[in-house]
Amino acid sequence: MPARRLPTLEDVAARAGVSRATASRAVNLDPRVRAQSRIAVEAAVTELGYRPNRAARSLVNQEVDSIAVVVPEAEDRVFADPFFASMLASITQRLADSPVQVLLAMGQPGGRQKIERYLRGGYTDGAIIVSHHRDDDLSDVLHETKLPAVYVGRPYAGDVGIPWVDVDNRSGAALAADHLISQGRRRLATIAGPQDMAAGSDRLTGWTEALQRAGLDSGLVEFGDFTSASGAVAMERLLERAPDLDAVFVASDLMAVAAMHEVQSRGIAVPEQIAVVGFDDTHAAQLTRPPLTTVINPVGELAGRAVDLLLQLMQGENVDPVVLQTAMVKRTSG
Amino acid sequence: MPARRLPTLEDVAARAGVSRATASRAVNLDPRVRAQSRIAVEAAVTELGYRPNRAARSLVNQEVDSIAVVVPEAEDRVFADPFFASMLASITQRLADSPVQVLLAMGQPGGRQKIERYLRGGYTDGAIIVSHHRDDDLSDVLHETKLPAVYVGRPYAGDVGIPWVDVDNRSGAALAADHLISQGRRRLATIAGPQDMAAGSDRLTGWTEALQRAGLDSGLVEFGDFTSASGAVAMERLLERAPDLDAVFVASDLMAVAAMHEVQSRGIAVPEQIAVVGFDDTHAAQLTRPPLTTVINPVGELAGRAVDLLLQLMQGENVDPVVLQTAMVKRTSG
DNA sequence: CCGTCTTGTGAGAGCGCTCTCACGGTGAGA
DNA sequence: TCTCACCGTGAGAGCGCTCTCACAAGACGG
Numbered sequence: 001m002p003a004r005r006l007p008t009l010e011d012v013a014a015r016a017g018v019s020r021a022t023a024s025r026a027v028n029l030d031p032r033v034r035a036q037s038r039i040a041v042e043a044a045v046t047e048l049g050y051r052p053n054r055a056a057r058s059l060v061n062q063e064v065d066s067i068a069v070v071v072p073e074a075e076d077r078v079f080a081d082p083f084f085a086s087m088l089a090s091i092t093q094r095l096a097d098s099p100v101q102v103l104l105a106m107g108q109p110g111g112r113q114k115i116e117r118y119l120r121g122g123y124t125d126g127a128i129i130v131s132h133h134r135d136d137d138l139s140d141v142l143h144e145t146k147l148p149a150v151y152v153g154r155p156y157a158g159d160v161g162i163p164w165v166d167v168d169n170r171s172g173a174a175l176a177a178d179h180l181i182s183q184g185r186r187r188l189a190t191i192a193g194p195q196d197m198a199a200g201s202d203r204l205t206g207w208t209e210a211l212q213r214a215g216l217d218s219g220l221v222e223f224g225d226f227t228s229a230s231g232a233v234a235m236e237r238l239l240e241r242a243p244d245l246d247a248v249f250v251a252s253d254l255m256a257v258a259a260m261h262e263v264q265s266r267g268i269a270v271p272e273q274i275a276v277v278g279f280d281d282t283h284a285a286q287l288t289r290p291p292l293t294t295v296i297n298p299v300g301e302l303a304g305r306a307v308d309l310l311l312q313l314m315q316g317e318n319v320d321p322v323v324l325q326t327a328m329v330k331r332t333s334g
Numbered sequence: 335m336p337a338r339r340l341p342t343l344e345d346v347a348a349r350a351g352v353s354r355a356t357a358s359r360a361v362n363l364d365p366r367v368r369a370q371s372r373i374a375v376e377a378a379v380t381e382l383g384y385r386p387n388r389a390a391r392s393l394v395n396q397e398v399d400s401i402a403v404v405v406p407e408a409e410d411r412v413f414a415d416p417f418f419a420s421m422l423a424s425i426t427q428r429l430a431d432s433p434v435q436v437l438l439a440m441g442q443p444g445g446r447q448k449i450e451r452y453l454r455g456g457y458t459d460g461a462i463i464v465s466h467h468r469d470d471d472l473s474d475v476l477h478e479t480k481l482p483a484v485y486v487g488r489p490y491a492g493d494v495g496i497p498w499v500d501v502d503n504r505s506g507a508a509l510a511a512d513h514l515i516s517q518g519r520r521r522l523a524t525i526a527g528p529q530d531m532a533a534g535s536d537r538l539t540g541w542t543e544a545l546q547r548a549g550l551d552s553g554l555v556e557f558g559d560f561t562s563a564s565g566a567v568a569m570e571r572l573l574e575r576a577p578d579l580d581a582v583f584v585a586s587d588l589m590a591v592a593a594m595h596e597v598q599s600r601g602i603a604v605p606e607q608i609a610v611v612g613f614d615d616t617h618a619a620q621l622t623r624p625p626l627t628t629v630i631n632p633v634g635e636l637a638g639r640a641v642d643l644l645l646q647l648m649q650g651e652n653v654d655p656v657v658l659q660t661a662m663v664k665r666t667s668g
Numbered sequence: 669c670c671g672t673c674t675t676g677t678g679a680g681a682g683c684g685c686t687c688t689c690a691c692g693g694t695g696a697g698a
Numbered sequence: 699t700c701t702c703a704c705c706g707t708g709a710g711a712g713c714g715c716t717c718t719c720a721c722a723a724g725a726c727g728g
Contacts, residue, residue: 008714019678024716035678049480054457056714059389059683066437080617085419089412092440101457103400104436106426123388123435135378146383228621258621267621283414287562287592289599342684354707358686390684393713520723 007048008038015044027052041282066101067310068124070115072131072138076104080227081254082282087130087152090303098312116141126310128152148313154198154321163313165305165322169199172295172326173206173317176249176277179293179328181214185247185275189220191234191259193251200226203251203279220245224255231255235262246274247334253278253285253294260288260333275334298324341382351379361386400435401644402458406449406465406472408521412440414561415588416616417633421464421486424637434645450475460644462486482647484640488532489656497647499639499656503533506538506629506660510583510611513627513662515548519581519609525568525593527585534560537585537613554579558589565589568598580608581668587612587619587628594622594667609668624666632658 018037026033026041033041050232069091071078078084092102101175103124107115119141126148129138139160142149151164174252180188189208192201204221211218222237224230231250238248240327250256250265251296256278256328270276270290278285285292305322312319347357352371360367360375367375378384403425405418409438412418426436437458441449453461453475460482463472473494477481485498514522524541527534538555545552557563565584569592572582583596584590590612597608604610604624612619612628619626639656646653 009716010714020348020714021680021716025677032676037676046478049478049570051479051481052695053393053714055389055391055393056683057716059393059685059714060716062683066435069438075427078423079416079420082414082419085412085416085422087423088438089440092438096441101400102438104426104438106401106423107430144380144383145385147385199717252672343686344684354684355686355708355710356706359707362686366706371706387684390713391686393684393715394686396713 006053006124007050008053009050011048011297012041012044012050015048015062017236028075056270066103066124067095067128067307067314068103068105069139070119070127070129070131071104071106072115072129073106073244075106082284083280083297084297086282087303089330090300091128091307094269094304094307112132115137119145119147126150126314128306128310138275144311148310150310150313152302153307154202156198156201163309163319163321165295165302165309165324166198167302167324167326169202170206171208172297173203173249173251175326175328176279176295177207177210177214178328180247180275180277180334181210181216183247183275183334186216187220187242187245187247188216188218189238189242189245189248191231191238191248191250191255192221192223193255194225200251203243207249224251226252226254226259230255231258232262239266239268247277248274249277249279253282253292256292256294257284257288260292271332271334277328277334281329285329285331288333293331293334294329296327296329298326341384342387343384344383345382346375346378349382350374350427367630400437400458401429401462401641401648402437402439402452402462404438404453404461404465404472404498405438405461406463416618417614417631418464420616420633421637424634425462425641428638430640445554446495453479453481460484460648462640462644484647486636486640488536490530490532490535497653497655499636499643499645499658500532501631501658501660503536504540504543506535506613506631507583507585508544509660510613510629511541511548512542513664514581514583514599514609514611514668515544515550516584517581517609517668520550521554521576521581522550522552522577523556523576523579523582524570525565525572525582525584526555526557527589527591528557530561534585535573539582558585560586560588562588562592565592566596569593573597573600581600581611582608583611583613585613587614587616587626590626590628591618594626605666605668611662611668615663619663619665622667627665627668628663628664630661631658 008143009020013020016023017040022033022037023041023311026038027045036046048297053098069088095102105115105118128150130152139162140153140298142162149162154164154166188211190204194203208218220238220242222234224234231254238245248259250259256276260270260276263270263276276292278292280297281294285294301324309319309322343354343357347354350357356367356371357375360372361379376619403422405412429436432668439449439452462484464486473489473491473496476496483496485496488498490499522545524538526538529535542552553573556568558568565588572579582593584593590610594604594610597604597610602608610626612626612630617626619628635658643653645654
């Protein structure tokens with residue numbers, strides 16, 4: 001509740017000596033207003049510090065107002081993983097030219113209710129849910145409120161009636177496997193992501209299938225949780241289990257960078273002795289020495305498609321999930 | 335423009351067999367409604383998938399609706415720097431319990447107009463500007479529109495009539511200097527940030543002053559732009575200029591991590607031969623080997639204070655800039 | 669000199685909601 | 699039996715804006 005009343009269009013009109021209708025037209029750059037009136041209105045706007053009341057405006061125009069980007073993850077997780085920042089930036093950029101606003105809703109696991117309240121509260125016209133995790137209860141809320149929503153990342157629970165966009169994690173992992181095999185690597189390991197997330201299990205599935213097709217042992221698997229620290233630990237275990245391994249596919253760049261450091265700190269040469277391939281193609285992949293060979297996770301396109309899907313959904317159209325194909329960036333680590 | 339009209343409170347009321355007023359009360363949990371009416375309304379809400387129209391609601395309530403977090407930086411910059419993600423998360427968290435929404439506005443340098451249009455367009459009730467850069471033109475817009483706003487990071491231009499929150503960069507840098515000096519280090523260098531940003535120049539000033547107080551040479555300075563790559567390059571130059579240096583203070587952790595890798599890759603021991611101290615205390619500081627000694631940049635508190643200031647401002651109160659004192663985290667790198 | 673068209677403007681409705689005010693119904697107390 | 703308080707409710711105003719419609723004033727052709 002602001003102390004002083006903000007100037008309204010009525011005030012502007014009075015000061016400019018025109019009617020509210022003309023003031024509205026001038027503010028909205030309607031070409032029918034006489035130059036003289038327009039200038040008067042502009043002056044009044046400046047003098048009064050008038051800013052149109054967005055609520056009133058969108059009430060009349062029935063316009064799409066805002067979409068929420070929901071990140072049901074703990075804050076520290078969001079800090080550490082460039083995926084979220086990147087996603088957010090891409091979504092924002094995609095909507096930069098449109099009048100649609102981007103709302104942000106994050107939530108620590110314990111505070112799921114907050115997000116739920118948020119979605120139920122009619123605070124937004126649509127939602128993009130960005131998370132690796134399964135969100136069963138969130139799906140219920142979305143269903144119940146009929147709020148248009150799109151998942152980024154295939155929901156682990158399977159078809160929940162809400163469209164999603166994702167990269168083809170399975171064939172991406174297979175790409176990495178085939179690449180390493182074609183190099184002549186024969187003792188291959190993987191650091192997989194959490195198996196309760198689609199991205200984690202799909203990448204492991206793709207990897208395993210590819211190794212089996214090639215008749216190679218696919219048993220050398222350790223698991224991480226997509227964090228840097230977990231990557232280092234998993235690599236340590238892998239080296240203990242199989243000191244003779246000659247290649248490792250790591251299910252995320254964040255883990256891959258840590259794993260590579262782990263390998264190098266033991267005096268093992270990358271890629272000569274052990275090839276390292278990551279997944280995501282984050283900025284960090286270019287900064288390591290040697291630069292990291294990795295599978296592209298096209299975050300920008302993912303974001304764009306999610307936005308498109310959501311906008312279509314909000315227009316009442318039906319949409320199907322989108323699966324983006326991926327590719328490898330061959331650098332020098334593997 | 336949605337294909338089908340969304341249900342309004344009127345529809346809910348009709349279906350529930352009550353008046354619009356009662357429906358409104360039921361939706362807003364007014365205790366005066368009879369249980370029977372409330373249940374009927376709730377049923378109607380569910381059946382129709384009713385969601386209150388936020389525009390109409392806030393039009394009536396004159397309520398504070400949203401604040402914008404403005405990041406006038408290129409997208410790739412925002413990706414790479416955990417400061418922004420961290421800031422965003424903290425601000426969101428701070429407002430999680432309030433009905434105030436967080437809007438996101440990022441902008442590549444070329445697209446400053448977009449942000450300007452955004453701020454002018456009355457899309458929001460207040461703004462927190464998060465940037466290291468000077469934003470002279472942004473200040474003008476804020477002045478002109480009288481939009482309540484707070485800067486995170488002291489504006490380089492000096493007093494622009496807009497309050498800000500910042501950490502005491504000068505004394506933070508002095509802390510680092512004194513720490514290194516008290517260890518007996520005598521050949522001290524610094525990798526400074528860009529000098530057209532307050533954070534960059536203040537940290538250098540504090541550093542230089544402290545060295546001079548101790549009667550030490552403060553001429554060993556190289557500059558970076560707060561990115562990882564620039565830190566490595568600056569360190570390289572420093573080692574060329576002064577192979578005998580025994581300590582380096584780096585004006586950001588991102589640069590410090592890169593600088594430390596650079597040092598170590600030459601077989602120089604940290605901290606035995608060269609001590610490395612960073613600034614920010616980001617997550618990455620804990621992951622290096624050895625872990626990085628650094629000056630705390632209390633992002634969470636900065637965010638909280640910025641939000642508080644802005645809310646006060648929006649209530650019509652006058653506020654003063656806030657300067658947060660800082661401290662060092664002594665780990666093992668220096 | 670009259671009708672017609674164009675241009676700029678104002679009056680007023682109405683977007684969906686909340687809140688005030690008034691009122692009918694009920695039960696307690698006189 | 700009547701009064702009065704109180705509870706739950708409905709009618710209706712009005713938030714600030716845009717847009718439709720009507721209309722005045724001039725331009726223009728016949």
